[in-house]
Amino acid sequence: MSAKETKLHGDVYYPSDEIVAQANLPDWGKAATAALKDLPSFWEQEAQNLEWFKPWEKVLDDSNKPFFKWFTGAQVNIVHNCIDRHLKTSPKNKLALIWESEDGQLHKTYSFFAMNREVSRMANIIKSMGVRKGDRVTIYMGRVPEIMFAMLACAKVGAIHSVVFGGFSVDALRDRIQDSESKLVITCDGGYQNGKLIELKRICDDAVEQSPSVENVLVVQRTDHGVAMNETRDHWYHELLETPVAKDRCETEVMDAEDPLFILYTSGSTGKPKAILHTHGGYMVGTYTTLKYVFDLKDEDRWWCAADPGWITGHSYIVYGPLLNGATSFMYEGGPTHPNPGRWWQLIERYGITVLYTAPTAIRGLMRFGEDWPNQYDLSSLRLLGSVGEPINPEAWKWYYDVIGQKKCPIMDTWWQTETGAFMITPTPVVPLKPGSGTRPFLGQEAEIVDEDGHPVEDNQEGYLLLKNPWPSMLRTIYGDPDRYVDQYWSRFPGKYMTGDSARRDEDGYYWIIGRVDDVIKVSGHRLGTAEIESALVSHPMVAEAAAIGLPHEIKGHGIHCFVILNEGNAPSPDLAEELRQHVAQHLGPIVRPEEVSFIDKLPKTRSGKIMRRVLKARALGEPEGDLSTLES
Ligand code: WT7
Numbered sequence: 001m002s003a004k005e006t007k008l009h010g011d012v013y014y015p016s017d018e019i020v021a022q023a024n025l026p027d028w029g030k031a032a033t034a035a036l037k038d039l040p041s042f043w044e045q046e047a048q049n050l051e052w053f054k055p056w057e058k059v060l061d062d063s064n065k066p067f068f069k070w071f072t073g074a075q076v077n078i079v080h081n082c083i084d085r086h087l088k089t090s091p092k093n094k095l096a097l098i099w100e101s102e103d104g105q106l107h108k109t110y111s112f113f114a115m116n117r118e119v120s121r122m123a124n125i126i127k128s129m130g131v132r133k134g135d136r137v138t139i140y141m142g143r144v145p146e147i148m149f150a151m152l153a154c155a156k157v158g159a160i161h162s163v164v165f166g167g168f169s170v171d172a173l174r175d176r177i178q179d180s181e182s183k184l185v186i187t188c189d190g191g192y193q194n195g196k197l198i199e200l201k202r203i204c205d206d207a208v209e210q211s212p213s214v215e216n217v218l219v220v221q222r223t224d225h226g227v228a229m230n231e232t233r234d235h236w237y238h239e240l241l242e243t244p245v246a247k248d249r250c251e252t253e254v255m256d257a258e259d260p261l262f263i264l265y266t267s268g269s270t271g272k273p274k275a276i277l278h279t280h281g282g283y284m285v286g287t288y289t290t291l292k293y294v295f296d297l298k299d300e301d302r303w304w305c306a307a308d309p310g311w312i313t314g315h316s317y318i319v320y321g322p323l324l325n326g327a328t329s330f331m332y333e334g335g336p337t338h339p340n341p342g343r344w345w346q347l348i349e350r351y352g353i354t355v356l357y358t359a360p361t362a363i364r365g366l367m368r369f370g371e372d373w374p375n376q377y378d379l380s381s382l383r384l385l386g387s388v389g390e391p392i393n394p395e396a397w398k399w400y401y402d403v404i405g406q407k408k409c410p411i412m413d414t415w416w417q418t419e420t421g422a423f424m425i426t427p428t429p430v431v432p433l434k435p436g437s438g439t440r441p442f443l444g445q446e447a448e449i450v451d452e453d454g455h456p457v458e459d460n461q462e463g464y465l466l467l468k469n470p471w472p473s474m475l476r477t478i479y480g481d482p483d484r485y486v487d488q489y490w491s492r493f494p495g496k497y498m499t500g501d502s503a504r505r506d507e508d509g510y511y512w513i514i515g516r517v518d519d520v521i522k523v524s525g526h527r528l529g530t531a532e533i534e535s536a537l538v539s540h541p542m543v544a545e546a547a548a549i550g551l552p553h554e555i556k557g558h559g560i561h562c563f564v565i566l567n568e569g570n571a572p573s574p575d576l577a578e579e580l581r582q583h584v585a586q587h588l589g590p591i592v593r594p595e596e597v598s599f600i601d602k603l604p605k606t607r608s609g610k611i612m613r614r615v616l617k618a619r620a621l622g623e624p625e626g627d628l629s630t631l632e633s
Contacts, residue, residue, distance in 0.1 A: 286473025
């Protein structure tokens with residue numbers, strides 16, 4: 001049955017014949033059925049499109065659940081498939097990366113051939129600093145080409161990268177360097193965002209001073225605004241590039257498929273951020289396959305994933321996925337509204353972008369400036385659009401579809417997580433769309449929505465979203481804490497992966513994500529943990545106790561609201577509230593700045609002392625407080 005013959009309920013957008021005719025996967029239904037029938041064969045076929053130093057003995061090893069392994073016995077390096085492989089064929093001369101600075105003054109392009117040279121030079125430099133297979137390297141940089149070189153250089157030599165988003169500040173960076181015991185940190189002297197200079201090196205200095213594992217800091221010059229250099233520890237990248245160490249060729253390390261590729265810290269239920277671990281083999285197959293089918297990448301495409309490389313979206317779909325597909329990517333250093341709200345649309349016209357992938361918060365933020373901005377530019381190069389990070393409200397979806405996509409570009413609303421590594425619930429271009437729904441699980445995946453006791457709920461009922469099948473790009477563990485991995489994802493509903501989201505499924509089998517059910521707040525699509533925010537507040541001398549919750553925000557999706565109990569002898573005041581907002585931003589980063597800090601005498605807690613954030617939330621929204629039987633009196 002063709003897509004158009006299927007009767008679906010509600011507001012449905014069917015793909016045009018043109019879109020269907022060029023799809024990399026023309027018959028979604030048939031492919032989905034085949035993949036579910038034989039999961040290992042489906043992934044094996046995809047893996048065969050890539051090059052392996054040694055083939056696998058087994059596609060999926062599930063003998064020690066939930067510690068699944070993929071492509072066991074195989075040897076590979078993701079960088080071999082991102083770069084080396086393309087040097088033997090035509091992509092060699094194709095652009096891998098197009099970059100523009102925030103002020104529009106700098107433009108850079110790198111072919112796959114050039115990419116190999118730049119990555120090899122950086123790899124030789126970090127090797128000369130003693131970085132070896134299995135070592136951890138923290139990367140804390142802005143959106144500049146060198147962040148890609150740094151990540152790929154680590155992977156090339158077999159080191160494990162840990163990228164920390166450049167919008168985080170000292171405490172967040174320090175905790176992540178310390179937890180990973182990185183021996184090298186790669187940073188920039190500074191970065192530019194929304195016309196402001198971000199003092200990356202200075203923040204890095206403060207964090208590194210408290211991190212004894214760090215032996216060297218490699219500094220990429222971007223702003224040249226004069227930074228202090230520690231003579232023995234800090235090294236300018238551009239100076240090392242002039243030395244004989246920085247050779248143009250570097251051998252790509254042979255890795256086992258299951259060897260770690262990177263860790264990426266993310267927030268979950270209570271406690272410290274968790275280091276999500278991904279591997280060379282499975283992550284490679286997952287990101288390659290999902291990008292190929294969901295965004296239909298073609299040779300003539302110019303792909304723009306407008307996320308930051310510091311989040312999983314950037315890892316999978318700025319760095320690894322596009323290179324694995326031999327695609328041309330565009331990267332823009334700055335924010336969407338600098339120097340004016342037409343900046344992104346200007347870039348689409350200037351570079352002939354064909355696929356734009358961004359977050360609902362960016363769409364809402366740009367939508368409020370009106371249609372006149374996009375209408376000044378020629379956006380006709382666009383073929384497909386994408387959304388990620390949080391549910392997209394139908395109003396933003398329609399604006400994106402009508403004004404930016406000019407009613408001809410299907411929107412791929414991709415639901416996934418740091419943990420999943422790649423898209424999990426997502427349409428492909430041939431799938432009919434409903435604004436606000438990610439449609440259905442990707443090939444090989446099945447989802448389930450269950451109640452508190454793990455029983456599947458009826459259609460259109462809200463419940464816990466679970467994934468039923470293993471997939472190659474799944475997280476392997478929480479680095480250094482395997483018990484927490486089992487506990488957080490696999491214990492509450494045994495045998496199934498617990499996503500931490502609530503969702504509902506409609507009568508057509510379409511999934512609608514509602515939001516997080518744990519202590520995670522999604523602010524502008526960024527995933528933040530209440531625990532980190534609360535401990536930043538408590539680090540202020542006047543604060544005794546604190547609780548953070550997320551409340552709806554027009555542009556950001558959710559904003560952070562904090563409730564604070566002061567130490568004896570301190571009086572609440574608007575000035576103090578402002579000081580505390582500032583305090584959080586200074587410690588964790590500007591993206592973590594609370595919308596509001598309120599003072600309170602008592603926090604609602606369970607008898608065992610856990611803060612009941614849902615009660616605070618209900619009170620703030622004037623909603624019923626629900627079951628209070630566990631509330632301490
Ligand atoms: C959480 C994961 C993986 C991409 C960036 C975020 C929310 C993600 C969607 C979407 C509704 C979404 C979920 C998820 N989320 N994509 N298309 N529709 N919600 O990765 O930081 O690990 O956050 O983002 O709540 O659990 P992340």
